[in-house]
Amino acid sequence: MKDRVDQKMDQWLKEEAANRSESIPEEFHEGFLQMLDSLPDRSESPTSRKRATTSKRLLVYASAAILIIGFITGTTVSPAFADWVKSFFTRPELDKGLQTAAQQGFSQLQHASVIEQGITFTVKEVMADSKRLILTYSLQAEDGTALDPATIFERVDLEPLPTPFYYTKDGNNFYITTDDGKTISQNKTFILPSGRMAKQQSIRRVLTHDDLADLVFDLEDHAPAKQLFVNIKVKKVNGVEGTWSLKVPVNLEKSMAATKRLPIDAAYTTPSGLTIQLNDITFSPTVTTLALQSEWTAEKRRELEANHPEFFHDYAKKSFNQRWLHYDVMDESGKVVLSTTLPPKEKGNGVLIEDHDDAGLSQSSRGSLSIVSQSYPPIDSKKKLTFVLKGIAQDERPNLDWKINLEDLEKKNATFTYKSFRATITGIHYGENSSILELEEETTLIGANIDILDESGRILSTPNENLLGEWDEIDPETRKRRLKLKIPVQGLTKETNSITLRFTSIVTFDPNVNWQVPLPFNP
Amino acid sequence: MEANFAQDIERAIAGEKEAFVRLIKSMEQPLYRVSRSILKTDNECLDAVQEAVMNAFHSIHTLREPRFFKTWLIRILMNVCYRMAREKNKVVMLSLPETAESTNQFEAHVELQQALKSLDEELRMLIHLHYFEGFTVKEMAEILQTAEGTLKSRLVKARALLAKWYAPADEQRGLHQR
Secondary structure (H helix, E strand, O other): OOOOOOOOOHHHHHHHHHOOOOOOHHHHHHHHHHHHHOOOOOOOOOOHHHHHHHHHHHHHHHHHHHHOOOOOOOOOOOOOOOHHHHOOHOOOOHHHHHHHHHHHHOEEEEEEEEEEEEEEEEEEEEEOOOOOEEEEEEEEEEOOOOOOOOOOEEEEEOOOOOOOEEEEEOOOOOEEEEEOOOEEOOOEEOOOOOOOEEEOOOOOEEEEEEOEEEEEEEEEOOOOOOEEEEEEEEEEEOOOOEEEEEEEEEEEHHHHOOOOEEEEEEEEOOOEEEEEEEEEEEEEOOOOEEEEEOOOOOOHHHHHHHHHHHOOOOOHHHHOEEEEEEEEEEEOOOOOEEEEOHHHHHHOOOEEEEEEEEEOOHHHOOOOOEEEEEEEEEOOOOOOOOEEEEEEEEEEEEEEEEEEEHHOOOOEEEEEEEEOOEEEEEEEEEOEEEEEEEEEEEEOOOOEEEEOOOOOOOOOOOOOOHHHEEEEEOOOOOHHHHHEEEEEOOOOOOOOOOOEEEEEEEEEEEOOOOOOOOOOOOO | OOOHHHHHHHHHOOHHHHHHHHHHOOOHHHHHHHHHHOOOOHHHHHHHHHHHHHHHHHHHHHOOOOOHHHHHHHHHHHHHHHHHHHHHHHHHOOOOOOHHHHHHHHHHHHHHHHHOOOOOOHHHHHHHHHHHOOOOOOHHHHHOOHHHHHHHHHHHHHHOOOOOHHHHHHHHHHHOOO
C-alpha cells in the first residue's frame, strides 16, 4: 500500500508540474535582460557583478564581525621574527589563549616533511588541547625558494574585515584522528562567494605569517586520547599535481593533565519561560569553556505555537532557536573576567573566542533546544568565580504594522517600541521617485527585519545597494546598541501621505532574569 | 538536448558571448524558479541569478563536459542562493522588496506551495528539481553532489511526507487508496 501511495503521489506531482503555468514577474524579466545586455566582453572586468555583491556587503559586516571575534589580526610579522621566537604561537596577533598556552610550553616543535614534484611540505610546530589544535607549516620549491603557503587554499576576502578567510580546494584535505583511528574533526561545508562548495574538516582559520601559515582546528570530544594525528593529504600545490601525504603526531599528555572539566549542573527558568542549564566548565591550556543549554518550557512552547504557528511549520523554525544568552563571569572583587559582550577590539582577556553549536540535531528535530559551548581565553581555575546571567536576546516574529502619517512626521519624530526594541524615524529626504528614510534603532545584537508598505498595501522597493548603516558597540550593561540606517525607498515621494513599517522579525532583549551561580574551582 | 542548445554550449565554452547569452535566455524560467524556491523575494532572486550567471560567464571555459552545462549552472545558482539565504539569516536588517503581484503569480498553486513548505528545505528542493525542473535523479546527483541511491530514498521520503500532508482531505483529491 505504501508503494501505491508513493506511485500516486509521483503521478500527481508530474501532473501538477505539467499543468503549471507560472509567468516570470516583469521586474525580474527586465532585470534579467538588462544583466545579459551588460555582460562584459571576455577581456573586461565584471562590473555589474561588483554592483550586486557590494549591495550585500553592508548587511554582512555586523555578522562577520561577531563571528570572527578572537581573530582580529592582520599585521605581518617581520622576517626576523621566526628566527628568535621560541614558538610561533606566542605571536601577538593570535588570541590570548594560544599565546598563553605556548608561553607555558604546551606547543611541540616538529620537522615533519614530505617532498613531491620537487615541492616540500613541512610542518614546523603543533599544539593541541581538549578544544583546539594549531599547526604551522611551510611550502618550499625545488630551488629552495619559499612558496605562498596559502596557495593550497581558496582565499575569500570579506571587507572590511582585515584578515582573509581560506577554504580548501583541489581536493586537498586535512583532518584529525585519535590514536585509535577515530576522526574528531567535523566535516563542514561552506558555500563560497565564487559559488563553489568547499568541504573541509573543522579548520577554523588559516593565518598566514612570513612564509608560513597556521591552521587552527576545532576539535570534537576526545577525552581518552593521549595522542592525536594531523592527517594531511594535499593533491595540488601551486598548480602542480602530486600527493603530499603526512601524518603528524601531537602528544596530548601534558595538555590533558592540565585540563579540568568540572560539572556545574545548575538550572534556572526565567520568568518568560526559558529553562537554562549550565552544564560544566572546562579549563584547558588554550581556552576556558562554558557548556550551556536552553529550551522553552512546555507551557511557553504552547503559547508560542498559538501565537506564532509559522515557527512550527516552515524554515522559520531556525529563528525559533535564534537566541543568545548574555552573561558575565565575575571574580571575587566584582571584576568581569569574561563576558558575552566584551568588545572584540579589547582582544584580550574575557573575549568570546568561539561559540560552538553542540546540539548536533537538525533544525526540525531539535525543537526549541539549544546547546552551545562558549570558549574564552583561559582563566585561573583556582579563583572563586561567579556566573551572572544578564538577559536573553531572542529573534521574535511579531509581524507588527506601524502606520506613519508623513505630515505628522514633519512636526516631530515618530517612535515605535516593541519590548526592548525601539525604532525612531528621524527624517525623510524626499526625491523625485524615491526618498531616503532615516531610521534609528535601539536594539540588541542585530536590527529588525522590516517591509515598507505604501497606502495601498504594496511593499515598496528598498534597493540595498544604497542602504547605509552605522552601529555602536553593544553597551555591556544594557546589552543594547544603537543602529542608524538610511534606507532608500522607491515610490516614496512628497505626494505620499502615509507609509506602514511592517516588522516581520525583531531581536528583543529580556533583562528580567535573576540568576547567579558560583563556578566550581580547584582549591 | 536540442542540437542548437548543444552547439551554443560548445560556442560559449569557446568564448562566444552571444551563444552564452542565448543559453542563459533559454534558461530564464528554471533559473527564476530554482532561486525562488530558496529565496524569498524576486529581487533576491535577481541578485542571485545575476551573480550565478556572472560566475558561469567567467568560468564556462573550465566546463569540460558540455552536456553538464544545465546541471552545472543550476548548481552554481543553488550555491549562490544558499549563501545569500545564509547571510540574510545571520543579519537581516531589511526585507528586500517585492511587489504583491509577483507574489500572487508565484503562489498560483497555493495549495501545492503550502504542502511543499511543510517539507524540510532539502526535501523541498529535491521535489522542485525533479518534478518542476525535470532533472533526472542522475542529474540531481551531479547538482547536489550526493549519491543517486540517497536521493531516491529521499524522494520517497518527500513524497510520503507530502502524502501525509494531504491525508486529511484524501477523499477529495483522490490521492490515497480507496
